[in-house]
Amino acid sequence: MIHTRLRRFVALASGVLLAAGLAFASPASASSLASTQVPTPLVVNARWGGHATFDRIVIDLQGYAPTVTVTPVAQLVYDGSGKPVPLAGKHFLEIRLNPAAAHNDAGESVYHGPKLQRIYLSKLKGLAMTGDYEGYVTFGAAFDTLPYYRAYSLHSPERFVVDIAH
Missing domain, CATH: 1.20.5 (Single alpha-helices involved in coiled-coils or other helix-helix interfaces)
Structure with a gap:
């Protein structure tokens, strides 16, 4: 007991x-x-270039490379407002990074690239930053013909690349 x-x-x-x-x-x-x-990756720039067999879009990042989706869309619109993006073209790609921000914790922009830019390359005709909201940063690219592309991340420094075949 x-x-x-x-x-x-x-x-x-x-x-x-x-x-x-x-x-x-x-x-x-x-x-x-x-x-x-881990801090949210920051989108600090977007740039482009023409090459012999392809055009290239590069999105420069600080931090790690976030998840990125590249989607053909019928029309480019600004996130939040839904207003059309004034880029001429017949075909468009939406490039969406998540998680990502183009502003710091104080709400100040850290993005130094173009907000809306006409481009006169073989395939790429325009690029616009269409959103920076709630962990998503979005870009739109415009083309006259259907774009055949390859998208991937590069490291040291971190960046996201979209190559569009001629």
Whole structure:
């Protein structure tokens, strides 16, 4: 009987100590997670160039390379307002980076590239920054003919590239 009571007491005490340890450990682990969060990548520039067999769009980044989607769209619109982007063309690509920002924590722009630019290359006819909102930075590219493209990230320094075949 004494052994049964002793076992119950040890089990109860162990449970209380375990629960107390978990309660004290939770806030510490939550604060350590917050301090190790990776900052959102910043979009700082967009540029382009013409080559012998392709045109190239380069989006320069600070931080790591975010997830990027390149999608053919019927029309380019500004994020948020939905207003059409005034770039001439018959075919368009939307380039969306997430997570990403073109502004710092104080809300100041860190993006130094073009906001809306006509371009006179073989395929690429225009480039516009169409959004910087809630973790997404979006660009639109305009073409006269259907673009055949290859998209990829390059590192050191971080940048995202879209090559459009002639």
